[in-house]
Amino acid sequence: MEVVPRGLAIVMNSLCSSRSPDRRTSWTLLPWSVESASADTVFSQPDPQVIAVHGQRFCTVIPYPDGRTASLAVRPDGTAAYGDGTSYEIRIFRLAAAPASRAVEDAPADDALSVTLLRRDAPRPELPPDAIAKYRERVTRPPSLNTTRDDWFQAIEAALDTPAWPRYRAAFNALEWDDRGNLWVRRVGEEDAQTVDWDVFDPELNYLGAVSSRPPSRCTRSQET
Numbered sequence: 001m002e003v004v005p006r007g008l009a010i011v012m013n014s015l016c017s018s019r020s021p022d023r024r025t026s027w028t029l030l031p032w033s034v035e036s037a038s039a040d041t042v043f044s045q046p047d048p049q050v051i052a053v054h055g056q057r058f059c060t061v062i063p064y065p066d067g068r069t070a071s072l073a074v075r076p077d078g079t080a081a082y083g084d085g086t087s088y089e090i091r092i093f094r095l096a097a098a099p100a101s102r103a104v105e106d107a108p109a110d111d112a113l114s115v116t117l118l119r120r121d122a123p124r125p126e127l128p129p130d131a132i133a134k135y136r137e138r139v140t141r142p143p144s145l146n147t148t149r150d151d152w153f154q155a156i157e158a159a160l161d162t163p164a165w166p167r168y169r170a171a172f173n174a175l176e177w178d179d180r181g182n183l184w185v186r187r188v189g190e191e192d193a194q195t196v197d198w199d200v201f202d203p204e205l206n207y208l209g210a211v212s213s214r215p216p217s218r219c220t221r222s223q224e225t
Helices: 129-140 147-162
Strands: 002-005 007-013 026-033 041-048 050-054 059-062 072-074 079-083 089-095 115-119 172-176 185-186 196-199 207-213
Touching: 002 072, 050 147, 079 172, 129 147
Parallel strands: 072 172
Antiparallel strands: 002 007, 007 026, 026 041, 050 059, 072 079, 079 089, 089 115, 172 185, 185 196, 196 207
16 A cells, blocks of 8 residues: 555455456555545456465465565655566556546546556576475465365465466566655565665656665574573
8 A cells, every 4th residue: 555645556455366257366456535435446457476276165375486576666746656577567657536426437547547668678587497396395385284285285286287387587576766756676686696686767767777785684683592
């Protein structure tokens, strides 16, 4: 949830749903009117960052192994950047509040915003076969003691046979606007990368260059026995 002028930009994730035709999870991005209910639906589509697992008596989701994640950043003027890292494609929405009395289903998205696609052809680290093997080993473990093992194994095997496994790591996993209106895109590096790399774009979305920084150090606390 991000604050924007005259409302809020919200990413809603249903986590797990059997109502969609392909039974994948879905998310919706919409401006929310302060005076009433949601003002407009920007768009809704199957969530590409997680895999749905459907059992006989449960439904859950597991993340893809390439590190993709939904990222949303909103500038003070209401410009929102959204992307999931599946590819180097970022949607730039210039949000405008719709009339408070207009219902979501009656409000076409074209009346409320303009959309720009930011794409860049940038190298991405490969996802080696052993990473996929470790991922499969990790996610096949039942998530809790309350999950029947046979039911879980059948459901997870069916889910893992559905997607096409990515060859490369996600293109990015975070978006940020700075005080000058520049968009910062955090790249996904190698698993043991010693730096965090950001691509920087000016307010007109022209590429300015890359910035590398050290990741925050992890604090550890020793425990005396």
